[in-house]
Amino acid sequence: xxxxSVPTHCGFVAIVGKPNVGKSTLLNVMLGVKVAPITSxxxxxxxxxxxxxxxxxxxxxxxxxxxxxxxxxxxxxxxxEQIDTALEEINLVLWVVDLRHPPTPEDEDxxxxxxxxxxxxxxxxxxxxxxxxxxQAMQAYAALLPNAQRHIRLSALKDPKAVYRLREEILLxxxxxPFFYPVDIRSDQSRQHxxxxxxxxxxxxxxxxxxxxxxxxxVTDWEERENGVQYIRxxxxxxxxxxxxxxxxxxxxxxxxIGQEARKQLELFLxxxxxxxxxxxxMPDWRRDPRxxxxxxxx
Ligand SMILES: Nc1nc2c(ncn2[C@@H]2O[C@H](COP(=O)(O)OP(=O)(O)OP(=O)(O)O)[C@@H](O)[C@H]2O)c(=O)[nH]1
Ligand SMILES: [Mg+2]
Numbered sequence: 001x002x003x004x005s006v007p008t009h010c011g012f013v014a015i016v017g018k019p020n021v022g023k024s025t026l027l028n029v030m031l032g033v034k035v036a037p038i039t040s041x042x043x044x045x046x047x048x049x050x051x052x053x054x055x056x057x058x059x060x061x062x063x064x065x066x067x068x069x070x071x072x073x074x075x076x077x078x079x080x081e082q083i084d085t086a087l088e089e090i091n092l093v094l095w096v097v098d099l100r101h102p103p104t105p106e107d108e109d110x111x112x113x114x115x116x117x118x119x120x121x122x123x124x125x126x127x128x129x130x131x132x133x134x135x136q137a138m139q140a141y142a143a144l145l146p147n148a149q150r151h152i153r154l155s156a157l158k159d160p161k162a163v164y165r166l167r168e169e170i171l172l173x174x175x176x177x178p179f180f181y182p183v184d185i186r187s188d189q190s191r192q193h194x195x196x197x198x199x200x201x202x203x204x205x206x207x208x209x210x211x212x213x214x215x216x217x218x219v220t221d222w223e224e225r226e227n228g229v230q231y232i233r234x235x236x237x238x239x240x241x242x243x244x245x246x247x248x249x250x251x252x253x254x255x256x257x258i259g260q261e262a263r264k265q266l267e268l269f270l271x272x273x274x275x276x277x278x279x280x281x282x283m284p285d286w287r288r289d290p291r292x293x294x295x296x297x298x299x
């Protein structure tokens with residue numbers, strides 16, 4: 001039998017939900033590689049990132065999205081637009097909810113938004129490992145979206161097998177279609193972009209209070225040196241001089257720690273030695289400045 005006669009299946013799957021419910025965790029486990037940054041802080045994801053999973057003649061293009069929230073600045077508006085874009089021409093929506101808690105007004109708001117989506121919606125109740133009343137919580141979420149096709153309970157963090165079972169069902173739900181990506185591609189973002197997200201992830205995890213939200217990161221140089229070392233130069237962007245001092249820390253301690261943690265992650269996923277040079281730069285009020293946002297790729 002020639003391979004041409006085997007039909008291929010492919011489709012787009014949006015992963016949406018409130019901030020911090022575990023969308024990016026779910027995506028990373030689904031793909032088996034770290035495509036998206038994860039922190040314990042809400043609003044970690046800022047951009048719709050595509051993660052591609054291919055198995056045999058089936059391919060899924062997952063779109064991880066920022067957490068649904070009321071935007072307070074231009075960056076927030078950009079984030080909400082990323083959700084709207086992800087919900088266009090979609091084959092399936094995974095609405096990720098946190099089973100540890102009942103729905104909040106933000107969930108109600110998102111459920112209303114999802115009413116208008118044509119594609120089937122599956123509710124993925126996450127964090128069941130830490131949920132006291134998972135059944136009641138799921139019922140309350142399901143009541144917000146009566147047209148949801150399926151209710152799935154799992155722990156993206158603690159139970160990868162449950163995530164693989166879900167992935168299997170998603171693969172089977174994809175319509176007949178040519179593949180959108182080559183079979184060896186896992187993400188649509190450049191490696192520069194991905195590395196910048198790792199730096200931001202570590203900075204967001206280590207810094208306190210409002211500082212995590214006023215941080216951006218970008219890679220400005222990447223060279224493969226002869227000895228096999230990847231030389232990466234990245235900038236951590238902050239909004240004010242005062243923040244710069246906090247990111248650098250006493251005697252440069254904080255910046256060093258961010259660098260060490262980010263380097264570990266980069267080395268793990270690149271499989272080679274990394275020399276990471278970090279620089280802190282001030283872009284006054286970048287979250288409200290259209291030019292700065294454009295420069296940082298938030299447009
Ligand atoms: N207990 C538990 N924690 C989880 C689970 N999945 C994710 N988390 C944690 O929840 C936090 C948020 O995870 P993310 O994957 O960044 O959540 P997100 O929905 O992508 O968040 P935003 O990008 O901010 O919208 C992290 O601390 C995760 O380790 C789970 O199944 N159980
Ligand atoms: Mg995320």
